Amino acid sequence: MKTSQVNSVSPPSAGRVDIGHKWAVPTLSILSVITLLAAASFGAANISFSDVINVVLHNTFGTAMFGMTEVSGIAERIVMELRFPRILLAFIAGAGLSVAGSVLQTVTRNPLADPYLFGISSGASFGAVLVITLFSGSGLFAESSSGLFASSSGGSGSGLFELLGWISLPLGAFLGAGVSVLMVLTLCGRNMSSQIERMLLSGVAISFMFGALTSLLLYFSSPQAAASVLFWSLGSFAKASWEGLLFPAVVVCAATGIILLFKRQIMAMRAGDETAHTLGINVSRLRLQMLLLCSLITAILVANCGGIGFVGLMIPHTVRMLFPGRFPLITTALVGGLFMVWIDVLARTMLSSQELPVGIITAVIGSIFFLFILGSRR
Amino acid sequence: MKLWGKEVTTLEQMSRDKVSGDKVSGGENLSADNGYALTVSDLSWHADDRAILSDISFSLAKGEMLGIIGPNGAGKSSLLRCLYRYIKPDNGTISLFGHNTSYFSAKEFARQVAVVLQDTPHHFELTTEQLVAIGLTPHKGPFDLTTSSDRRLVADALEKVGLTHKAGQIYEHLSGGEKQRALIARAIVQQPKLLILDEPTNHLDIRYQIQIMELLRAIGISVITSIHDLNLASAMCDQLLLLDDGRCVAHGTPKSVLTEQRISEVFDVCCSTQPHPQHGNPQISYFYGYSYGDSTHDKSANDEAAHDETNHDENAHGLKALGQNSLGQNSLGKKAFGQNSLDKTDFEENSLDRRHWSSMERHKQDED
Numbered sequence: 169m170k171t172s173q174v175n176s177v178s179p180p181s182a183g184r185v186d187i188g189h190k191w192a193v194p195t196l197s198i199l200s201v202i203t204l205l206a207a208a209s210f211g212a213a214n215i216s217f218s219d220v221i222n223v224v225l226h227n228t229f230g231t232a233m234f235g236m237t238e239v240s241g242i243a244e245r246i247v248m249e250l251r252f253p254r255i256l257l258a259f260i261a262g263a264g265l266s267v268a269g270s271v272l273q274t275v276t277r278n279p280l281a282d283p284y285l286f287g288i289s290s291g292a293s294f295g296a297v298l299v300i301t302l303f304s305g306s307g308l309f310a311e312s313s314s315g316l317f318a319s320s321s322g323g324s325g326s327g328l329f330e331l332l333g334w335i336s337l338p339l340g341a342f343l344g345a346g347v348s349v350l351m352v353l354t355l356c357g358r359n360m361s362s363q364i365e366r367m368l369l370s371g372v373a374i375s376f377m378f379g380a381l382t383s384l385l386l387y388f389s390s391p392q393a394a395a396s397v398l399f400w401s402l403g404s405f406a407k408a409s410w411e412g413l414l415f416p417a418v419v420v421c422a423a424t425g426i427i428l429l430f431k432r433q434i435m436a437m438r439a440g441d442e443t444a445h446t447l448g449i450n451v452s453r454l455r456l457q458m459l460l461l462c463s464l465i466t467a468i469l470v471a472n473c474g475g476i477g478f479v480g481l482m483i484p485h486t487v488r489m490l491f492p493g494r495f496p497l498i499t500t501a502l503v504g505g506l507f508m509v510w511i512d513v514l515a516r517t518m519l520s521s522q523e524l525p526v527g528i529i530t531a532v533i534g535s536i537f538f539l540f541i542l543g544s545r546r
Numbered sequence: 547m548k549l550w551g552k553e554v555t556t557l558e559q560m561s562r563d564k565v566s567g568d569k570v571s572g573g574e575n576l577s578a579d580n581g582y583a584l585t586v587s588d589l590s591w592h593a594d595d596r597a598i599l600s601d602i603s604f605s606l607a608k609g610e611m612l613g614i615i616g617p618n619g620a621g622k623s624s625l626l627r628c629l630y631r632y633i634k635p636d637n638g639t640i641s642l643f644g645h646n647t648s649y650f651s652a653k654e655f656a657r658q659v660a661v662v663l664q665d666t667p668h669h670f671e672l673t674t675e676q677l678v679a680i681g682l683t684p685h686k687g688p689f690d691l692t693t694s695s696d697r698r699l700v701a702d703a704l705e706k707v708g709l710t711h712k713a714g715q716i717y718e719h720l721s722g723g724e725k726q727r728a729l730i731a732r733a734i735v736q737q738p739k740l741l742i743l744d745e746p747t748n749h750l751d752i753r754y755q756i757q758i759m760e761l762l763r764a765i766g767i768s769v770i771t772s773i774h775d776l777n778l779a780s781a782m783c784d785q786l787l788l789l790d791d792g793r794c795v796a797h798g799t800p801k802s803v804l805t806e807q808r809i810s811e812v813f814d815v816c817c818s819t820q821p822h823p824q825h826g827n828p829q830i831s832y833f834y835g836y837s838y839g840d841s842t843h844d845k846s847a848n849d850e851a852a853h854d855e856t857n858h859d860e861n862a863h864g865l866k867a868l869g870q871n872s873l874g875q876n877s878l879g880k881k882a883f884g885q886n887s888l889d890k891t892d893f894e895e896n897s898l899d900r901r902h903w904s905s906m907e908r909h910k911q912d913e914d
Contacts, residue, residue, distance in 0.1 A: 429688035436683045438672065443663055446630050447736070448656025448684035488671060 262508025295344020478534020
């Protein structure tokens, strides 16, 4: 009798929630593949969607299929070496920032938490700018700072130097982010009841402090470093290359994987610190671990494509509105990635002569979204 | 009510099943418990140089329900927090089923003890079913998926508390009583051997208060709950622990704890107790009419009134409640009335009463 009752009652109510969610991941995955191809047909050079497909087929199977006309070598190089890495980087960045935002909002139970608001981005920017100013004298970053919107660096300088430059920039960004996280954590205190408010406020304070320090560095540094800060504060995917993709991809995927393992605990954190404690969760430790993971994601992304704000705020909220009550991490990641790719397409095509930094577009959309949330929360 | 009654009976069957299941699974490492679910000895805790709990000792037999009563600020919540290890006491030992609580890892402890707290945070966008499923957390490793038996556990718990039809609804949109029952269902899913609740009947109307308490009894495990309503505590709890200013004033059956003398001393109110017609435990009737005031004028009025009073032992504790004889002898409408006074008062006095009541309420709010 018991089981029959359960069976008759629970499927409709449970099913209503599940169906939407069940189809979300496959649908979004298919959309992502289409987006990857479609987004590659936008840009300064006129390359059509069929050309893109042709290039992909040519590269995967070695021949043009169905009697399609052979695409020119230049178009193929543009698609394969410029556009695909860029689209993938945008996708990874969007996914990573959305995941980080989603986790931060959950573990702090603050709907307005996002990596940008926590001072992680400004800390990472400071770390990166510090590395640039310190090494710009040695000529190490002459190229990367002047060639902001060029895709691949030439090849001058020794390999060791290049490796050092390649590794020290993300490292600097990560250390900056780590320092800002530790400062926020020290400032937020142990008192559970006021911890979250203090966390947000100290995040804002740390943000301003690192912003000021970055400005100070810029004031005393070369024009090249000053030009590069625009990149760090507004964000761009122009620097994307296949080699540069590896590190962010690995970090974002690994961190998302680890977060998925803690999904249950993160879910339980929503019920409040004290309740989470009674569910066998070491609340402060989990929160610290998640903050560090999020700062790792953010730092690696800031190091590769600058500080892109508001994505980590908007996407998790939108997804949560669509799938209330869940912690749909994969869906959030996919939606974030898709959003970012199309924002980047917008950035590339909005002005005919030049491209806009993506950060400007996300900030415009994000600030409106921010106000919308504030309005609807009351 | 009928529906609820039906649910309770199925519930009892289920809880019996569950208890027998527990015996099979939990028997191996719980041999040293002497039949006690919890033993607390010499527990003390202070915060900011102020003693919150001092020298509290008690024990709870398995399967019994302990109600923790006492005035606001007596240390009820702090005591519970010590019990579920949220705060670390300065002194004393707490043993759970024969083991010191520090013996358990966080996860193991959560499998033994489930806690239902008063307040849940806002923006809690979970469906009832998902909230209840959170109770699985201490039973799951990082790679464990939610199995069909887990889902059955959740469905059973929802059925136990009578919320199956609300499974898909957003928790925030439930009524107060339903929220509380959902939280209890979450605790049931946690499959604990001891359930701790912090004022589960707060803000609920009387029907839900009784419903929640009967539900707790029907689960069939040891329960510790703090509770404000003394009559409800008297009716529902096997044991009561009366706290006052961080000290254990009395511990025992409702009959032995809830005496008129003790209630007046601890709660500062006048009352009489008689056996409840149904369950025989003390039924408390409070007397009304306490003049609260900080001005000297009030004080003199009260003194005057107290002077005229008939002999009442309870009033020795600074009480200003008056017996029925003293009606009309107060100045300035600072009127206190006894049991029969309402019949006697005319319209004007009634309006004064109302003013008096509102000032009393304000006073209470200030205190809170």
